[in-house]
Amino acid sequence: MNLSRIRSAAVAALLTASSQTACAQQADFDEVGRQMAIMLQNSHFARLPFNELSQRFLDDFIRDLDAGKVYFTQQDIDRFNRQYGENLSAMLLQENSMGAAIDIYSTFKKRVEARVGEAKRLLAAGEFDFAKKETLERSRKDAAWPKDEAEAMTLWGLQIKEALLSEILRRDMIAEMAKKQGKENPLKDDKDPKEKIALRYERFLHSVVQDVDDEDVAAMFLSAVARSFDPHTDYMSTREMDRFRDGMKNELVGIGALLQGEEDGATKIMGIVVGGPADKHGVLKLNDRVVAVDPDGDGPREMVDIMFMKIDKVVDLIRGEQGTPVQLKAEPAGGPAGETALITITRDKVALKDEQASAEIIQMKSVDGEDKRIGIITLPSFYADFDEGKTRCSVDVERLLERLKEEGIDGLMLDLRNNGGGALEEVRRMTGFFTRRGPVVQVKNTFGEIQVKESDRQEPIYDGPMVVLTDKSSASASEILAGALQDNNRAVIVGESSTFGKGTVQQPMDIGRMLPFFKARNKAGTLKVTIQKFYRPSGSSTQNQGVVPDVVLTSLADALEIGEAFLDHPLDHDMIRKAPDFAPLKRDQLFVPRLKELSTARVGASKDFAYVIEDVTKTKARIRENKVSLNLEERKKELEEIELEQRQRNEERKARFAAAEKEDKAKLSFFKLTLDDVEKGGDLRPFDPSKENEEFMRRAKDETAELDETPPWPSGLDPHEREAIMILGDLVEITRNARMAGLLDR
Numbered sequence: 001m002n003l004s005r006i007r008s009a010a011v012a013a014l015l016t017a018s019s020q021t022a023c024a025q026q027a028d029f030d031e032v033g034r035q036m037a038i039m040l041q042n043s044h045f046a047r048l049p050f051n052e053l054s055q056r057f058l059d060d061f062i063r064d065l066d067a068g069k070v071y072f073t074q075q076d077i078d079r080f081n082r083q084y085g086e087n088l089s090a091m092l093l094q095e096n097s098m099g100a101a102i103d104i105y106s107t108f109k110k111r112v113e114a115r116v117g118e119a120k121r122l123l124a125a126g127e128f129d130f131a132k133k134e135t136l137e138r139s140r141k142d143a144a145w146p147k148d149e150a151e152a153m154t155l156w157g158l159q160i161k162e163a164l165l166s167e168i169l170r171r172d173m174i175a176e177m178a179k180k181q182g183k184e185n186p187l188k189d190d191k192d193p194k195e196k197i198a199l200r201y202e203r204f205l206h207s208v209v210q211d212v213d214d215e216d217v218a219a220m221f222l223s224a225v226a227r228s229f230d231p232h233t234d235y236m237s238t239r240e241m242d243r244f245r246d247g248m249k250n251e252l253v254g255i256g257a258l259l260q261g262e263e264d265g266a267t268k269i270m271g272i273v274v275g276g277p278a279d280k281h282g283v284l285k286l287n288d289r290v291v292a293v294d295p296d297g298d299g300p301r302e303m304v305d306i307m308f309m310k311i312d313k314v315v316d317l318i319r320g321e322q323g324t325p326v327q328l329k330a331e332p333a334g335g336p337a338g339e340t341a342l343i344t345i346t347r348d349k350v351a352l353k354d355e356q357a358s359a360e361i362i363q364m365k366s367v368d369g370e371d372k373r374i375g376i377i378t379l380p381s382f383y384a385d386f387d388e389g390k391t392r393c394s395v396d397v398e399r400l401l402e403r404l405k406e407e408g409i410d411g412l413m414l415d416l417r418n419n420g421g422g423a424l425e426e427v428r429r430m431t432g433f434f435t436r437r438g439p440v441v442q443v444k445n446t447f448g449e450i451q452v453k454e455s456d457r458q459e460p461i462y463d464g465p466m467v468v469l470t471d472k473s474s475a476s477a478s479e480i481l482a483g484a485l486q487d488n489n490r491a492v493i494v495g496e497s498s499t500f501g502k503g504t505v506q507q508p509m510d511i512g513r514m515l516p517f518f519k520a521r522n523k524a525g526t527l528k529v530t531i532q533k534f535y536r537p538s539g540s541s542t543q544n545q546g547v548v549p550d551v552v553l554t555s556l557a558d559a560l561e562i563g564e565a566f567l568d569h570p571l572d573h574d575m576i577r578k579a580p581d582f583a584p585l586k587r588d589q590l591f592v593p594r595l596k597e598l599s600t601a602r603v604g605a606s607k608d609f610a611y612v613i614e615d616v617t618k619t620k621a622r623i624r625e626n627k628v629s630l631n632l633e634e635r636k637k638e639l640e641e642i643e644l645e646q647r648q649r650n651e652e653r654k655a656r657f658a659a660a661e662k663e664d665k666a667k668l669s670f671f672k673l674t675l676d677d678v679e680k681g682g683d684l685r686p687f688d689p690s691k692e693n694e695e696f697m698r699r700a701k702d703e704t705a706e707l708d709e710t711p712p713w714p715s716g717l718d719p720h721e722r723e724a725i726m727i728l729g730d731l732v733e734i735t736r737n738a739r740m741a742g743l744l745d746r
Contacts, residue, residue: 025520103361258408287333382422421476475500501564503543689716
């Protein structure tokens with residue numbers, strides 16, 4: 001054989017072996033930090049001066065660890081500032097930032113251990129005087145750091161006192177409610193309040209000490225560095241990225257159980273997915289308590305004690321490859337104390353059907369005019385499977401919309417409340433279901449280059465009367481869709497004072513691929529970096545300002561700091577030119593002034609919206625005061641006033657809701673439409689929206705919550721949804737009349 005070929009083959013073999021070894025070993029997070037720093041400088045939209053951000057990196061990492069300013073002291077902060085305040089940016093580029101991260105986290109861990117130790121001592125001593133006139137700040141966001149450990153411990157003592165007082169009052173309230181209703185106290189066998197608070201802090205201690213490895217510390221630190229550029233740029237560990245992908249797919253591989261951490265350390269089964277692996281297996285039950293997990297059943301790994309373990313770590317142990325076994329050590333619900341059983345379940349794909357798009361039809365009977373059929377599509381997120389493309393929310397919505405159209409709906413409401421966004425391509429495609437071909441969103445990169453993304457349909461699927469319902473949590477892709485429909489005068493936007501205000505686009509970048517060839521890259525993680533801003537067809541960014549509805553409905557969120565503008569380091573709002581070929585429909589054909597007039601009259605006469613306004617005023621006052629009393633009698637008086645007000649409201653609501661429910665039964669008929677229903681075909685399914693739906697998941701009962709005597713909304717329609725439906729009904733009626741009078745040209 002040719003000598004050069006032998007040498008080339010040897011080198012190739014060496015390179016392959018070295019590459020495989022590098023992939024197998026865990027990445028050096030100092031190298032990961034350096035590469036991430038380079039990627040941020042080269043890719044982030046804002047092109048911030050990296051060398052000037054060192055103090056911000058430090059401040060954000062410290063705040064992430066101790067937002068309440070109860071663990072670190074001013075002495076700690078001064079030391080961190082001296083050692084790292086001006087150096088972190090350079091340390092990242094010089095591949096020695098992890099020492100700083102570990103130093104800061106180690107100090108945090110020591111402080112937590114000291115605080116939890118003090119909590120146990122105070123709770124064991126039981127010397128709490130609730131007769132003193134003491135107060136504690138509700139939020140310490142703007143407070144000074146404790147000057148030293150002595151002052152920190154004094155503050156900590158008040159924190160423990162407040163936690164214990166709150167638990168005592170909660171138990172008293174629940175016991176009183178149960179007594180009044182002639183029910184057994186659900187907390188009668190609960191642990192002593194002091195013991196329960198001690199266990200709560202034990203769980204927190206475990207999450208800070210035992211549950212955190214070097215990868216976790218690196219992830220926390222690098223995430224703080226990334227988010228110093230803007231709220232949505234982030235570092236995601238391999239574990240976090242896997243969870244993100246599962247969420248976007250609306251599918252995971254596991255056993256199909258909803259978990260909740262208990263204060264005594266166990267993990268409780270709070271829900272079981274209907275038709276999932278645990279449900280089919282049949283042994284695991286609701287309220288069972290899992291205390292250990294063997295991630296590979298009878299395989300080589302041993303049973304892992306999960307007492308006090310973070311839920312996400314427990315989930316990671318239970319999830320795995322499809323077709324593989326996982327064994328749970330569980331205490332059966334209602335069984336003798338300490339009795340355990342071993343349950344082996346084979347993992348399988350679990351479709352999160354309650355997170356899929358769904359629809360319903362409301363048949364509205366009319367005495368004077370024509371009946372109306374209102375279609376409602378609820379979209380929890382803009383989900384999509386980036387890997388295989390099998391799951392796409394736009395395909396799901398299209399199927400539902402086609403079926404609603406077949407059913408002859410007169411108006412459509414798209415419910416985007418609590419929809420935090422998702423895939424940009426899905427919203428671009430979906431907008432075309434309701435508009436003629438034209439601009440949906442404009443995207444600008446860091447160089448100022450603007451790309452217009454258009455819908456890909458020549459004609460819409462549905463062109464009738466339409467309302468989009470939003471709230472403060474409607475973000476990103478939700479805002480693109482709502483903004484495009486509003487700009488095109490295609491739909492009336494109804495909802496809280498604005499949407500969230502996220503007007504930026506992120507791209508995941510695999511950091512491992514950017515590391516030098518011979519370097520280990522396993523678990524290097526992903527940088528999710530802001531690379532673009534998006535703008536509405538009219539040229540306005542949704543950044544910070546969000547989408548302001550055409551008809552605004554008062555909400556308790558008006559009193560809270562919810563939205564992009566309240567996050568750290570948000571990018572600014574700005575404007576660009578209108579999109580070329582932007583040709584909106586006529587604004588007057590939405591009849592917004594008349595719709596607002598009719599809605600204002602209804603809302604003004606609504607007792608429920610009056611309650612909301614009262615609550616907004618009181619919540620704002622509490623936030624301004626920023627104090628909570630540690631005096632037992634004062635707290636009892638406050639709670640009695642709240643309880644009296646709630647009882648009076650409930651009494652008023654019971655009669656009114658009963659009348660509304662009766663009226664609804666005479667005027668409204670409800671029909672459910674899921675993706676499974678569309679697949680199977682057949683007639684619509686009548687359903688009662690006031691009853692809890694366990695079609696996709698069986699959930700454990702919360703006996704404490706069942707003591708709440710607040711009556712459910714009539715027909716399951718909360719005030720915002722009911723008013724949005726009324727507005728849509730008005731729009732259908734006005735549009736009909738205008739069409740009959742020849743006033744519409746479409």
